[in-house]
Amino acid sequence: MKSHLFLHNLCLLFMLSLLLLLILPQLISFSSASSNSNTKSPSCLHNQSSALLQFKASFTIDVSYALTPFSKLWSWKANTDCCTSWDGVTCDDFGFVIGLNVSDSGIVGNINSNNTLFNLYHLQNLNLAFNDFNSSSIPAAFSHLRRLTHLNLSAASFSGQIPLEITQLKRLVSLDLSFLHLEVSSPNTLRALISNFSSMKELHMDSMDLTIGPAEDWFRAIGSAELHNLQNAFTGPLPSLESPSKTFRWLDLSFNRFTGSIPASYANNRLLRALKLSNNLLTGTVPSSLFNLLFLETILLDGNHLTGELHDDEISPISSSPLYEINLNQNRLGGPIPPSLFKFPNLQLLNLGSxxxxxxxxxxxxxxxxxxxxxxxxxxxSIDPSDIAINVSQLSNFYFSNCNLSKIPGFFRYQEKLKNLHLSNNHLQGKMPEWIWNVVENLDLSSNSLVEFEDPLSDHSLSTLNTLFLSNNNFEGPIPMLPSSLTYVSLANNKFSGTIPPTICNTSCDYINLSGNDLSETIPPCLVNMSSLLVLDLSKNRLQGNIPDNFGDQCGMARIFFGGNQLEGPLPRSLANCTYMEVIDLGNNQISDIFPFWLEDLEELQALMLRSNRLHGTIRHHRRLNNSSFPKLHIVDLSSNKFTGQLPMEYLRTSKVMTMNTKDDTHQVINSSYNEDYKFSLMVPNKGQELDYVVDLISILNVLDLSSNQFEGEIPELVGEFKSLAALNFSHNNLIGEIPSSLGNLKHLQSLDLSNNDLVGEIPSELASLTFLSVFNVSLNHLVGRIPSGTQFDTFSRNSFQGNLGLCGSQLQIQCNPKTRDDAPTSEKPPSSIENSSSDFDWRFALAGCGSGIIIGVVIEHFILTKNMYYLAKVLAMERFINESYRQRARRRRWRN
Structure with missing residues (x-):
């Protein structure tokens, strides 16, 4: 019996050994493959790439409205590996797609539950934000993606109801539904929806309409998440953080309209890590106990109406405090700044401005x-100006503009890491210290009363100065030698005299502003040949001679301002080399030449200002009849020259911008190649007066000024095709014939001046429909008949119509014959000498339509400087959300009608 058992065990052992020999090579091979899988990227499975390619094919790609002119889907190509070669795609070790980020990719079109996107069952992270799904509903098929932990649909143009099927995503940790037109009828509906997300930690619902019912009810409905972003135009008092909202960690209630004081429960919430209440209407004091919360990292209370003082003895920084950022900007806080605010060991950003x-x-x-x-x-x-040798080891940015400094504090010279020092709009006097050239990278001392530079100024070899703002001071004498490291310099509006030093060409500047000084002699030829230069402003000096004609073949200039000098000679032909040129201002000089036809191929040119020179000849097509001359030109000022012939409307109609229907279309065409935060002046003549207006963005004005020349003939009917014009001036010419009724098509027109010509006939009744018209002048012509009434025309003074023997109406206090409109007036002859109207065109009206764009520009500038691109994207999304709201309302109105 034992021998049989022994033989059985022996056979079993033999069989196991044989089996081990057979599978050992496979085990070694598998082990090797597993090892290689840790070092090589996974290969995409065919069904995964096929689903993605079908997803791509179901939409059109249009990046014109994207935040960046790029689509991740452009890299998705057949016969390439989706896991290694396709932007926005992440795979696991087995080739399944687990992450898909196609945000801001210009995707346009409807998405439904049949889309192959919902066949990617392994997806864990999906980001469709900042695309345009044509206001389609959120597909219920999202519920098929059961492994999703992060879902971002923000600013993707979804609308309608939130599908209940989405609650089947039990693993969902983060959900972003911001900037969508979704319908949530009540807090109870939202509570029923959110309560099923047991793993939810982050909930973003910015700009969703949650204004039905008290904010407190909505707050409790979504109280399970730890992070709340709720920028929803809430009103009333802030909701309490009392139970049941015990799990709060991060709270963002910025950009609402909350009123009242900050509840005590906020300062007592020991779990709170971030509190963001920016841009509300909060009043009362700042609870000092907020600064003492053990885990709080961020306090943002900027943009409110908080008052009172911060008391040093109530703020007690502890060594373990994680507080990283404090922002109390733009409130009404007063008193001394408590020194304890600077003592938090991990504090990096402190903003107590405004x-x-x-x-x-x-x-x-x-x-x-x-x-x-x-x-x-x-x-x-103010700050003690004493030369105190202390080093704030990490200090990089110091902003102290518009305060009460009379001297540059000496302690700045010892700051080894200081990059940005802004002391503009103070009361600084005397000399600019020599040490400051070698301390900072970006220096702003503009709008003070500095008068000279401290010696010596000969050696700036160690300077790292990149940006220098010294405008609006009282500096005198020659321009000093500037550091070669400079890329941006503004010395505008001082009293610098003498010549422009050629050494300025040794810098790497892309922006030079020397305007508003007393500089004389000629422009150095090297200045217009600088390869790095984008903007050059030499206006309002006493420069003489010819403009250098050596703009290089690789000219990258975008804007030149040479107006208000004594320049003469011809216009430089080499300007045609500057293919990125957007603004040319050579007005108020003594230039003698013909119209610069050679610039008509500059596709980016938007403003051409040549007023008050000695230009002459006719303006007409000189090469071919239907060429696309000046496609983006929309500010043309040729006034006060000696141009002759017919009005060049046929020639200028090739500008796509001036003939567009609305100003909104103008913004779609214009895409400035150089975005900056400076302003430039635009001289606009208005009935004998020269009005100098400061303009932030050239894309907000559409102006055509051909006044004070020798144009003759009739005003062509095609003038009515220039539909986006805000100002039109044909005054002081030799024009004849009738005023064309097509002028009534210029619905955005706010200023129309046809005075001092030889026009005849009636004032067209179509002009009465121009509801934005605020300045109108047809004086000193030969017009007859009744002046239109009952609209804007009732607001115009008699100066707008005098000097026309046959006009009648209440504006002139001349009665008309009731039988026919053409009858001559019954009394009063116009005086022989008529003064031009003193009514000024208020360009604030012209700027009114661009308010939101300027705000966004300022916000963009701020976020670029602070490198907070997340909030920049949110602000841009808010602008897009608002525009979409208006479009939807317009569609609903059309449907009702």
């Missing part, structure tokens, strides 16, 4: 780990 803090700060309070301090716009706040 309040009413006062006193003199001891530089020792800045000794901390803070990298950025903004105390600007506290007009009674």
């Amino acid at each position: 309040n009413s803090f006062h006193g003199v700060l001891d530089p020792h309070v800045f000794v901390s780990n803070i990298t950025s301090i903004d105390l600007s716009n506290n007009t009674m706040l």
Whole structure:
């Protein structure tokens, strides 16, 4: 029996050994493959790439409205590996797609539950934000993606109801439905929806319509998530953080209209890590206990109406405090700034600007780990100017504009990491210290009373200065030698005299502004040949001679301002080399030449200002009849020259911008190749007066000024095709014939001046429909008949119509014959000498339509400087959301009608 058992065990052992020999090579091969899989990227499975390619094919790609002119889907190509070669695609080790980020990719079209996107069952992270799904409903098929943990549909043009099927995504940790036109009828509906997301940690619902019912009810409905972003135009008091909302960690209630004080429950919530209440209408004081919360990292209370003082003895920084950012900007806080605010060990960003803090700060309070301090716009706040040798080890940015400094504090010279120092709009006097050239990278001392530079100025070889703003001071004498490291320099509106030093050409500047000084002699030829230069402003000096004609073949200039000098000679032909040119201002000089036809191929040119020179000849097509001359030109000022012949309307109609229907279309065409935060002046003549207006963005004005020349003939009917014009001036010419009724098509027109010509006939009744018209002048012509009434025309003074023997109406206090409109007036002859109207065209009306664009520009500038691109994207999404709201309302109105 035992021998049989022994033989059985022996056979079993033999069989196991044989089996091991057979499978050992496979085990080794599998082990090797597994090892290689850790070092090589996975290969995309065919069904995954096929589903993605079908997803791509179901939409059109249009990046013209994208935040960036790029689509991730452009890299998706057949016969390439979706896991390794396709942008926005992430795979697991087995070739399944687990992450898909196609945000801001110009996707346009409807998406439904049959889309192959919903066949990617392994997806864990899906981002469709910032695309255009044509206001389609959120597909219920999202419920098929059961493994999803992160879903971002923000600003993707979804609308309608939130499908209940989406609650089957039990693993969902983060959900972003911001900037969507979704319907949520009540807090109870939302509570029923959100309660099923047991794993939810982050919930973003910015700009959803949650205004039905108190904010407190909505707050409780979504109280399970730890992070809340709720920018929803809420009103009333802030909701409490009392139970049942015990799990709060991050709370963002910015950009609402909450009123009242900050509840005590906020300052008592020990779990809170971020509190963002920016841009509300909050009043009362800042609870000091907020600064003492053990886990709080961020306090953003900027843009409210908070008052009172911050008391030093109530703020007690502890060594373990994680507080990283404090922003109390734009409130009404006062008193001295408590030194304890600077003592939080991990504090990096402190912004107390635009309040009413006062006193003199001891530089020792800045000794901390803070990298950025903004105390600007506290007009009674100052810093001890003594030369105190202390080093704030991490200080990189210091903003102290519009305060009460009379001298540059000496402690700045010891800051080794200081990059940005802004002390503009203070009361600085005397000399600019020599040491400051070698301390910072970006320096703004503009709008002070500095008069000279401290010697010596000969050696700037160690300077790292990149940006220099010294405009609006009282500097005198020659322009000093500037560091070669400079890329942006503004010395505008001082008293610099002498010549422009050729050494300025040794810099790498892309922006040079020397306007508003007393500079003389000629423009250095090297200046217009600088390869790096984008903007050159030499206006309002006493420069003489010819404009250098050596703009290089690789000219990259975008804007030149040479107006208000004594320049003469011909226009430089080499300007045609500057293919990126957007603005040319050579007005108010003594230039003698013909119209610059050679510039008509500059596709980016938007403003051409040649007023008050000695230009002459006719303006007409000189090469071919239907060429696309000046396609983006929309500011043309040729006034006060000696041009002759017919009005060049046929020639200028090739500008796509001036003939567009609306100003909104103008913005779609114009895409400036150089975005900057400076302003430039535009001289606009108005009935004998020269009005100088400061304009932020050239794309907001559409102006055609051909006044004070020798044009003759009739005003052509095609003038009515220039539909986007805001101002049109044909005055002081030799025009004849009748005023064309097609002028009534210029629905955006706000100023129309046809005075001092030889026009006949009646004032067309179509002009009465121009509801934006605020300035109108047809004086000193030969017009007859009744002046239109009952509209804007009732607001125009008699000066707008005098000097026309046959006009009648209440504006002239001349009665008309009731029988026919053409009858001559019954009394009063016009005086022989008529003064031009004193009514000025208020360009604030012309700028009214661009308010939101300027705000967004300022916001963009701020976020670019602070590198907070997440909030930049949110602001741009909000603008897009608002525009979409208007479009939907318009569609609903059309449907009702």
